[in-house]
Amino acid sequence: MNPLRPIGAAFLGFLAATGQLSMFTSTAIWHCVRPPFFFRLLVRQMIDIGYYSLPVVGMTTLFAGMALALQTYSGFSRLSAEAESAIAKVVLLGITRELGPVLAGLMVAGRIGAAMAAELGTMRVTEQIDALTTLSTNPYKYLVVPRIIAGLTMLPVLVFVGDIVGVFGGYIVSVYKLGFNPGLYIKASWDILQAIDVISGLVKASAFGFIVTLMGCYHGYHSKGGAQGVGAATTNAVVSASILILITNYIITELFFST
């Protein structure tokens, strides 16, 4: 057997998958801007993504902020006498620019992306998606569009809340464990805060929301076979969304903060 054959087959498979994803993405975006819209489904998805993800995102960013404050103290106290203000600045910038959006994106990928892939995958293998078509209902409009719009709009809300909770986590550790002055800590945080820090995080959040819901819908929509196919779709949705989140995070950081 020709040893190049598996490499060629894998490459052709990659090209086919890329083409299929591009078609899926462009079709989904096209339907996002064309009526009719299913507003009840959109609200249901917004509640599912926004409201029910709040505890997960809140807990994640709270403890990330607390750990960041502790780590910064243990590192910076050796380098600088002004550890108090340095910790406040690092926690605020770290949470709003990076940790808030990335952690929220990854947590939502695990919670929502997996659920979407499993739900749509099950609908695919049980012919429910075919049934939608026979009932004159476009599956993109009914299943994909509400999820993508909900992801685009609710991730920034989650990240905004996560930013506040994360900074509060740093405050708790700094004030109650390390004994810093609360007033000085808040003043240092406020002084360093710029609109671009929060805005860049919210832009990232919106992009991550799109990625998570797109990957969940794409892998679920194209799942094959039975339970094994749905399981593979779920895994692929989470893995691909996580990788794309980290890549997109770097690209957006480069766009906002590259000098």
Add this chain to the structure above:
Amino acid sequence: MTDSKTTSRTAPMIRLDNLHKTFGSKTVLNGMNLDIPQGSSLVIIGGSGSGKSVTLKCILGLLAPDEGDIFINGESTLAVFAATRERTNRNIGMLFQGAALFDSLTVWENISFGLMQGEGMNRDDARDIALEKLVAVGMERKDADRWPSELSGGMQKRVGLARAIASNPAIMFFDEPTTGLDPVMADVINDLIVNCVRELGATALTITHDMASARKISDRIAMLYQGKIIWTGETQDIDHCDNAHVDQFIHGKINGPIKMNLRVA
């Protein structure tokens, strides 16, 4: 009759013209021709993997054939705008093999889904029609607010049938309607199909390999083998046809021209 391209005195409601469909190296449909006259009930029989489901999916627009054309009511359904296809689908009712009920919706919402989402009917009117159709398939009104997961396989099939007839379609498709059901429930479903099709005056196409079901619900039977229709005829003629493939299939014989590619241990 052994001609694969049937002709009819009335204009066919559905016409399949030289359909070809290939998946990778496997040819599933290989120049399939079939006419289904208006108001008739035709059953396509054939072994597993013979292309019955692919044929149905091509007619429904869920798969695109590689070659050939499909006409519904005289109009080609291929290469048309999505809105045109959706309009065509409004005249079609489909009962899926596993019922394919939406598990996030109640029974009545499943039945009236096409009315509410496809035709924009308000919920109150749609619920009234759903209850009427639920009774028509032998279920009780109190079942309307149950979830699909709470129903038995036979009940799910009946709800699927109620959903298929909710918009009083002119064309109905049934995909293996009795698969997975006990003989008594299978007969109940067969009776319901016959009654629904007769009352609606619909044109019906069923795919099955259940010969008891095929004999009961069809006016005509067509046999699909190796991607082509190899026999069509009146239902009562199938036991006397001179086609060896059909004879082997309907009597379930191991020996005959149909080879199953079984490896003997």
